[in-house]
Amino acid sequence: MNPDRRTFLRAMAALxxxxxxxxxxxxxxxxxxxGSAPNPFHVRFTDVTKNSxxxxxxxxxxxxxxxxxxxxxxxxxxxxxxxxxxxxxxxVNSGRTPNFQPKxxxxxxxxxxxxxxxxxxVSVQSGIxxxxxxxxxxxxxxxxxxxxxxxxxxxxxxxxxxxxxxDGTFSDVSESAGVTNPGKWATAAAWFDYxxxxxxxxLVTNYISYDWKHDPNCGTKQPGxxxxxxxxxxxxxxMRLYKNNRNGTFSDVTEKAGxxxxxxxxxxxxxADFDGDGWDDILIANDGMRSFLYFNNRNGTFRDVTYExxxxxxxxxxxxxxxxxxAADVMGHGRMDFYVCHMDNQLNRLYENRGDGTFSDVTLSxxxxxxxxxxxxxxxxxxDWDNDGNRDLLIINGSMLxxxxxxxxxxxxxxSKRLYRNIGAGKFVDSSLTQDEIFLSPxxxxxxxxxxxxxxxSQDFLQSNNGQxxxxxQNSGSSNHWLGxxxxxxxxxxxxxxxxxxxxxxxxxxYDQVRGGGSYCSSRDLRIYxxxxxxxxxxxxxxxxxxxxxxxxxxxxxxxxxxIREGQGILSFQFPKTRPTKSSS
Amino acid sequence: xxxxxxxxxxxxxxQTNESDLPSQTRALFHKAIAEQRNQDPKSAETDYKExxxxxxDFLPAHFNLALVYDAEDRSDDALIELAYVEHKMPLFPEAxxxxxxxxxxxxxxxxxxxxLQLAVQQDPNNPLGWFxxxxxxxxxxQPDKAKSALQRTLSMAPDHPGALYLMSLIEISEQDLVRxxxxxxxxxxxxxxxxxxxxxxxxxxxxxxxxxxAEKQYREILRISPSDPQALSMTGLIYLDRGEATAxxxxxxxxxxxxxxxxxxxxxxxxxxxxxxxFDEGLPHLQRAASLDPQNPAPHFLMWKIYSEKKDRExxxxxLQEFKKLAASVPERLSGADLNALAGPGRGLTSVPLNPPxxxxxxxxxxxxxxx
Numbered sequence: 001m002n003p004d005r006r007t008f009l010r011a012m013a014a015l016x017x018x019x020x021x022x023x024x025x026x027x028x029x030x031x032x033x034x035g036s037a038p039n040p041f042h043v044r045f046t047d048v049t050k051n052s053x054x055x056x057x058x059x060x061x062x063x064x065x066x067x068x069x070x071x072x073x074x075x076x077x078x079x080x081x082x083x084x085x086x087x088x089x090x091x092v093n094s095g096r097t098p099n100f101q102p103k104x105x106x107x108x109x110x111x112x113x114x115x116x117x118x119x120x121x122v123s124v125q126s127g128i129x130x131x132x133x134x135x136x137x138x139x140x141x142x143x144x145x146x147x148x149x150x151x152x153x154x155x156x157x158x159x160x161x162x163x164x165x166x167d168g169t170f171s172d173v174s175e176s177a178g179v180t181n182p183g184k185w186a187t188a189a190a191w192f193d194y195x196x197x198x199x200x201x202x203l204v205t206n207y208i209s210y211d212w213k214h215d216p217n218c219g220t221k222q223p224g225x226x227x228x229x230x231x232x233x234x235x236x237x238x239m240r241l242y243k244n245n246r247n248g249t250f251s252d253v254t255e256k257a258g259x260x261x262x263x264x265x266x267x268x269x270x271x272a273d274f275d276g277d278g279w280d281d282i283l284i285a286n287d288g289m290r291s292f293l294y295f296n297n298r299n300g301t302f303r304d305v306t307y308e309x310x311x312x313x314x315x316x317x318x319x320x321x322x323x324x325x326x327a328a329d330v331m332g333h334g335r336m337d338f339y340v341c342h343m344d345n346q347l348n349r350l351y352e353n354r355g356d357g358t359f360s361d362v363t364l365s366x367x368x369x370x371x372x373x374x375x376x377x378x379x380x381x382x383x384d385w386d387n388d389g390n391r392d393l394l395i396i397n398g399s400m401l402x403x404x405x406x407x408x409x410x411x412x413x414x415x416s417k418r419l420y421r422n423i424g425a426g427k428f429v430d431s432s433l434t435q436d437e438i439f440l441s442p443x444x445x446x447x448x449x450x451x452x453x454x455x456x457x458s459q460d461f462l463q464s465n466n467g468q469x470x471x472x473x474q475n476s477g478s479s480n481h482w483l484g485x486x487x488x489x490x491x492x493x494x495x496x497x498x499x500x501x502x503x504x505x506x507x508x509x510x511y512d513q514v515r516g517g518g519s520y521c522s523s524r525d526l527r528i529y530x531x532x533x534x535x536x537x538x539x540x541x542x543x544x545x546x547x548x549x550x551x552x553x554x555x556x557x558x559x560x561x562x563x564i565r566e567g568q569g570i571l572s573f574q575f576p577k578t579r580p581t582k583s584s585s
Numbered sequence: 586x587x588x589x590x591x592x593x594x595x596x597x598x599x600q601t602n603e604s605d606l607p608s609q610t611r612a613l614f615h616k617a618i619a620e621q622r623n624q625d626p627k628s629a630e631t632d633y634k635e636x637x638x639x640x641x642d643f644l645p646a647h648f649n650l651a652l653v654y655d656a657e658d659r660s661d662d663a664l665i666e667l668a669y670v671e672h673k674m675p676l677f678p679e680a681x682x683x684x685x686x687x688x689x690x691x692x693x694x695x696x697x698x699x700x701l702q703l704a705v706q707q708d709p710n711n712p713l714g715w716f717x718x719x720x721x722x723x724x725x726x727q728p729d730k731a732k733s734a735l736q737r738t739l740s741m742a743p744d745h746p747g748a749l750y751l752m753s754l755i756e757i758s759e760q761d762l763v764r765x766x767x768x769x770x771x772x773x774x775x776x777x778x779x780x781x782x783x784x785x786x787x788x789x790x791x792x793x794x795x796x797x798x799a800e801k802q803y804r805e806i807l808r809i810s811p812s813d814p815q816a817l818s819m820t821g822l823i824y825l826d827r828g829e830a831t832a833x834x835x836x837x838x839x840x841x842x843x844x845x846x847x848x849x850x851x852x853x854x855x856x857x858x859x860x861x862x863x864f865d866e867g868l869p870h871l872q873r874a875a876s877l878d879p880q881n882p883a884p885h886f887l888m889w890k891i892y893s894e895k896k897d898r899e900x901x902x903x904x905l906q907e908f909k910k911l912a913a914s915v916p917e918r919l920s921g922a923d924l925n926a927l928a929g930p931g932r933g934l935t936s937v938p939l940n941p942p943x944x945x946x947x948x949x950x951x952x953x954x955x956x957x
Contacts, residue, residue: 290912307909310890316856317886317908358893365828365860370794408760 036423039434041386041478043458045419047438048474053119056091059106060467061134062402063099064226066219067212069156070097071228071400072187072267075137075521076464078451079149081126082168085575086113087453087525089462091470092153095134097212105131108153113453116579117474127169133158137447137521141191141200143244145494152179152202154186154521156212159204163248178250179242185210190517192271192280193493194257195300196546199244200493203516205266205284208234220407227401231287231321236263239284258294258301265289268325271516272336273500274311275357278548280498280516283311285322285340295357308358311338311351315361320346324448324520327513328382328391331426334502334511339393341377341520344411348377348395352426367428368393368420375415376400379448379520383459387480387531389508390422392431396445396463396520414442417463444468451525454578457482457559459529464522481532483541484561486575487514491547492566498546501528505535505558532558603645610639614646626653644670651683660687678707682714689717694725705737712741716748728755746772746782753785762793773802780806784815796823814843818850825853830860841870848878855887864891882911 049055058074061067074092081088093106110126111119128151135155142149148164159181162170174180184206191200208231219227241257242250254260259282268285275281279296286292290312294302306312313319324341331337335353342348350366351359363369375397382391397415404411419435420428432440447464454460458475465471483503487496499514512528532538538556545551545566553570556562563571603611617632633650636643647666654663664687671680685701688694701718708714719734732755738748749772753765769786776782787802800823806816818840824833837854844850851874858867868891871884878884885908892901 307905307912313886313912315860316852316883317912318883319912362828364826365830367828369826369828370796373794410761410763 036427036429038421038429038431039386041388041480042476043386043434043478044476045385045435045439045461045473046476047471048117049469049472052117052472053114053121054089054111054470054472055121056093056109056111056464056470058091058465058467058470059094059102061094061097061100061106062467063097065099065215066226066228067097067099067215068208068210068228069134069136069185069212070094070100071402071466072207073136073446073466073521074464075154075188075447075519075523076449076462076470077138077140077151077523078449078453078462078525079140079151079523080113081110081149081164081170082112083148084113084115085573086115086455086578087451088113089119089449089453089472090138090140090151090523091462091464092135092138092447092521093130095130095132095155097134108135115576117454122168125168127165127171128162130160133160135160136185136187137189138523139189139191139202139517140523140526141202141497141516142494143191143200143202144248145199145489147494149495152189152191152204154181154189154204156185156210158182159184159186159189173248177248178252179204181206181240184237184240187267188269188284188517188521190269190271190282191495192497192516193546194241194280194296194302195243196279196492196498196548197244197246198489198491198493198547199246200495200497201244202242202250203269203271203282204240204242205269206237206239206264207231207267207287208265209237210234224403225406227403227407230400231265231289234265236261236265236286236289238262238264239266239269239282253300256300258297258303261292261304263289264292266292267323268341268520269517270325270327270338271497272327272338272513273498274327274336274338274353276335276355278500278544278546280546283325283327283338285325287321287323288319289322290319291322291325291340305357310361311359313361314347314349315363320349324377324379324396326380326382326518327515329511330382330391330422332390332424332510334509336513336515337426339380339382341380341395343400344374344376346373348372348380350426362426366426371420371430372397372418374411375418377418378446379522381448381450381461381519381524383450383461384422384529384531385419385459385475386421386478387458387482387529387533388478389480389510389531389533390424392422393420393428394418394448394450394461395420396443396448398444398446398466402444412442414444414468416440416442417445439473443471446520447522448519449522449524450519452484452527452529452561455484455561455575456577457484457529457561462522481535481558483530483532483538483556483558484575485528485530485541486526486561486563487528487543487545488563488565488571489545489547490566490568491549492545495526496545496566497526500544502542503530503538504540505532505538508532508535527561603643606636606640606643610636610643613639614643617646618649621649621653624656626657629653642673644673648679651687655683655687655690658690660690663687664691676707678704678711678714681707682711682717685714685717685721689721689724694721697721698725705734709737710741712738712745712748715741716745716751719748720751723751723755728758731755746776746779750782750785753789757785757789757792760792762789765789766793777805778809780810780813780816787816787819791819791823796826799823812839812843814840818844818853821857822853825857825860828860830857833857834861834863845873846877848874848881848884851877852881852883852887855884859887859890862894864894867891880911882908885911 077090078087089111091109093108109123112122133155137154139152140149148166150164151162153160161174163173186204187207189204218229241254243253265287266284271280279298282294284292293311321343327336327338337353349363352362377395379396395418399413402413419431421431444466449462458477460475463471487499489496496514497516502511541553543551561575563573614636617629620629633646636646651663651666667684681700681704685697688697705714715734715737719731722731735748753768756765766789772782783802787799790799803816803820821833821836834857841850851870855867855871871888874884885904889904
């Protein structure tokens with residue numbers, strides 16, 4: 001942001017703040033920088049996987065033929081499948097390939113949150129069983145508005161939709177729903193209501209046009225040196241938009257919506273209102289080529305603004321290997337900025353939303369710069385992990401090549417993740433080294449799902465790893481205050497994806513959206529959390545629902561998770577907090 | 586640089602032994618050697634020529650005269666003398682060795698390789714023969730063969746700075762930065778005035794995303810050689826990477842002044858000026874970049890930004906169209922070629938230093954290394 005622009009924004013914010021009692025300002029006030037300390041509130045992420053009872057191990061299906069599908073998964077997700085107020089965990093597994101034919105098909109896993117810091121594997125009881133195909137990612141959404149989240153699993157050759165039966169079990173409705181995405185290799189998917197009819201539609205992004213029976217032999221031609229081929233060896237594959245017919249079926253409206261783009265080699269998608277018109281737009285990270293940005297025309301169609309917006313390229317017009325992606329108001333200006341993960345020796349890029357339909361690559365000036373240049377970043381999530389009011393950043397790394405050491409002796413297949421702190425106005429410092437050895441220990445990271453599984457207001461996260469055990473990291477919390485918001489649509493889709501929320505707490509104004517997609521092939525907690533620092537009261541909270549309805553709430557206590565139903569206000573439902581286990585009490 | 590070679594070989598030539606020379610000629614020969622040792626090449630040349638006039642078959646005079654020419658960068662003249670020695674003594678490895686070196690200096694790499702391969706066959710125990718062979722393989726983009734040859738050097742002379750340096754450059758190109766960092770750091774410690782070592786170490790730090798340490802090396806280079814174009818450019822790039830565009834601009838400008846035809850550097854300066862909102866200043870650099878590298882989409886992307894900021898819709902649209910036309914995968918990070926281009930002739934990450942200054946540890950004769 002140039003100085004004139006910053007001055008202008010501050011002036012506008014000050015003007016808006018003068019009228020704050022009547023309505024929330026259009027522009028948020030950036031949280032002032034609070035020093036550049038990497039972890040002033042002493043937040044610790046603890047790996048609680050073992051004690052939690054989560055023991056999911058991803059099956060890589062590795063082979064000497066290095067089929068590209070082997071290396072891309074898995075994603076993971078948070079969902080409250082039994083609606084008990086606690087987030088449950090879901091992990092995608094792989095499948096069989098021509099070169100990997102285990103007797104038992106690698107199954108995904110569902111873990112029920114027991115509410116005491118432990119989880120129970122309910123995979124078998126859930127009925128989510130797979131017997132064919134090869135799977136990569138997951139998207140969670142309540143497509144039939146029955147109050148219980150459903151699960152879409154993306155994969156090679158076919159994808160699966162499991163309907164939540166509201167009794168702890170799920171049914172495979174993929175065929176009847178018409179969302180198997182046949183013959184494609186689906187990776188990231190996002191639920192959102194593109195036409196504002198009150199039902200979630202499904203955007204499925206596809207990676208490359210790929211036939212694993214004819215996977216090229218890439219890399220040096222000597223034993224052990226074969227590598228997973230890069231996307232330049234393959235043609236692209238268009239995304240698919242499935243419109244919800246509101247009767248349990250979907251129609252492929254990709255062409256009608258103007259979204260056919262066979263160049264796509266997509267691995268990440270986030271759906272959010274980037275142009276501030278109240279309608280969700282589509283941002284897609286592609287491997288080895290430009291990102292795609294489609295603005296919603298508000299009439300069932302989209303327009304490709306990749307070039308004009310500057311969102312598809314690095315600051316000099318570079319194209320890179322896009323993978324995970326996320327969006328949030330990082331600058332504190334009331335708009336959705338975004339971040340794209342890339343391979344090693346490429347920059348992961350932060351883009352500032354300039355509010356005029358264009359974006360600026362601010363990677364270098366943000367301080368993120370080259371800090372992760374030697375790692376391959378698969379997933380990223382904006383997460384205010386210290387609840388100071390600024391959206392921080394977490395990146396999950398892991399190489400593309402399991403034999404990378406043969407080519408680059410200093411590189412390893414497993415890589416450490418990175419944690420950054422936003423010190424205000426989109427300036428970041430690397431906080432990774434404030435965490436313990438277990439946090440820093442390298443993994444072949446892929447999926448990342450942020451969520452408050454213990455309902456204590458601090459953001460925890462799931463990490464799924466290729467060919468390794470999944471991990472659950474619990475946030476120790478800080479002295480800062482917070483407010484969580486669970487939105488329930490009535491006119492709007494029940495998950496309220498696309499809803500926009502602004503809060504004001506004294507001089508602090510913050511903004512967020514319930515967004516679809518994000519991270520890498522994973523699904524996060526759909527509740528919105530605002531870190532509040534030392535503020536003890538939220539003066540005003542404004543919700544703009546996808547139905548265009550606006551609701552305002554005043555004088556809210558902090559350190560609680562509110563449930564707000566569209567048109568009915570704040571519900572009495574209290575999200576239960578984790579109770580201590582016998583062993584810990 | 587090769588006096589030890591001169592002395593050791595002077596008595597083994599079989600054609601005319603020193604004892605066969607007339608006493609006056611023998612005295613003149615020793616006078617020439619002393620002059621050569623005392624770095625008085627003009628006098629040495631005159632006296633060696635006089636010896637040859639008096640005793641045309643006395644090969645040590647021809648050989649030593651070739652070395653005088655070598656020291657004066659007169660490789661063509663040196664090769665004439667060496668050819669005579671080779672003709673008379675085809676199995677004399679030092680002749681092949683220096684024929685290889687002189688051809689290398691003249692960038693006749695194929696001929697150099699032939700001679701050096703012969704030299705190491707004739708004398709496989711000469712670490713310097715393997716070093717120059719490795720250096721020539723490296724210059725001809727045969728890194729695996731270069732590594733093998735350099736490993737032979739290092740097996741006999743583990744501390745050979747030139748071989749260690751070249752091995753590090755190969756390792757950098759293979760992204761084995763850990764080893765190259767420790768080797769180069771050690772070389773910088775031993776030879777703090779040798780800019781190439783610092784340059785390479787700075788590059789390693791830069792590639793390792795350790796900009797502070799890289800900057801320290803470049804700052805030291807600039808202290809020793811304030812106009813070093815690569816150090817200026819790299820310092821500018823480091824500032825740019827930190828998002829400090831305003832600080833980057835003067836360094837990039839000075840670096841560019843030495844290398845005005847480097848499109849990559851024109852783009853980076855243009856980018857810095859755009860980042861600093863100095864759009865009018867940035868435009869000519871980007872136009873120049875577009876003209877130097879017509880297939881590069883980057884200048885058009887940046888010019889689109891500039892024209893958009895200036896509300897010149899027609900020009901912005903034109904640049905965006907050009908960008909769309911050209912947009913394809915472009916290198917994100919600096920390539921070896923980019924870095925070479927910053928260095929100027931004879932220097933750089935992936936180039937082998939040509940004709941290094943006298944006394945440079947990049948040469949092969951460890952007897953001439955500067956004091957540690």
